[in-house]
Amino acid sequence: QITLKESGPTLVKPTQTLTLTCSFSGFSLTTTGVGVGWIRQPPGKALEWLALLYWDDDTRYRPSLKNRLTITKDTSKDQVVLTMTNMDPVDTARYYCAHNHGTHFDFWGQGTLVTVSS
Amino acid sequence: SSELTQDPAVSVALGQTVRITCQGDSLRSSYASWYQQKPGQAPVLVIYAKNNRPSGIPDRFSGSSSGNTASLTITGAQAVDEADYYCNSRDSSANHVLFGGGTKLTVL
Numbered sequence: 001q002i003t004l005k006e007s008g009p010t011l012v013k014p015t016q017t018l019t020l021t022c023s024f025s026g027f028s029l030t031t032t033g034v035g036v037g038w039i040r041q042p043p044g045k046a047l048e049w050l051a052l053l054y055w056d057d058d059t060r061y062r063p064s065l066k067n068r069l070t071i072t073k074d075t076s077k078d079q080v081v082l083t084m085t086n087m088d089p090v091d092t093a094r095y096y097c098a099h100n101h102g103t104h105f106d107f108w109g110q111g112t113l114v115t116v117s118s
Numbered sequence: 119s120s121e122l123t124q125d126p127a128v129s130v131a132l133g134q135t136v137r138i139t140c141q142g143d144s145l146r147s148s149y150a151s152w153y154q155q156k157p158g159q160a161p162v163l164v165i166y167a168k169n170n171r172p173s174g175i176p177d178r179f180s181g182s183s184s185g186n187t188a189s190l191t192i193t194g195a196q197a198v199d200e201a202d203y204y205c206n207s208r209d210s211s212a213n214h215v216l217f218g219g220g221t222k223l224t225v226l
Contacts, residue, residue: 037215039217046204046217046218046219046220047153047155047161047204047206047217047220048217049206049214049215049216049217052215060213060214060215061214062214063214096160096161102166102167103148103149103151103166103167103206103207103208104151104163104166104167104206105151105153105161105163105206106163106166106172108160108161108162109160110160111160
């Protein structure tokens with residue numbers, strides 16, 4: 001059974017760096033074809049893909065946020081970490097991590113709400 | 119193109135059939151997947167690779183594609199199907215992930 005769970009701060013100040021951790025079980029990020037992605041959803045708005053990390057360490061980022069995002073993995077801990085620099089109130093959103101299999105995200109965490117405010 | 123376009127809202131009478139569409143150039147070369155999201159919940163994959171259903175998804179959900187348009191069809195919509203639906207694919211270069219703006223489905 002695949003599960004994912006996001007963790008991190010619920011409140012960050014503008015200009016700070018956000019670090020979110022996705023802890024997963026039921027799969028290995030060393031398995032060919034597997035990836036973990038981060039997707040966010042501002043309150044009342046649509047899903048927005050942020051980043052994707054593959055089993056072979058290949059990474060993909062949302063072009064408009066590429067300069068602010070870093071996605072890494074700790075295979076020994078079954079974790080994927082997303083950092084986003086220079087946070088702004090418009091970055092207030094629920095942040096989800098999800099298991100990626102080819103073209104789709106088939107398992108999602110429950111998400112963690114991050115508010116950016118001074 | 120790097121966009122997927124969905125109608126903001128669609129309604130359907132209970133038990134009738136509804137089609138939710140997603141348009142984008144990337145759909146000419148990349149399969150669409152569909153997600154259902156109910157208020158306060160995480161998205162749930164309902165269709166992937168054009169017309170495959172994950173385990174546990176009712177067979178009233180189906181997917182199709184033609185040209186630059188992908189469709190999610192619910193045949194015999196139920197009250198529990200009332201939710202937001204999002205399409206997803208890769209961009210034309212297959213390097214980036216795209217999500218549509220979502221369609222709010224109301225079951226009357």
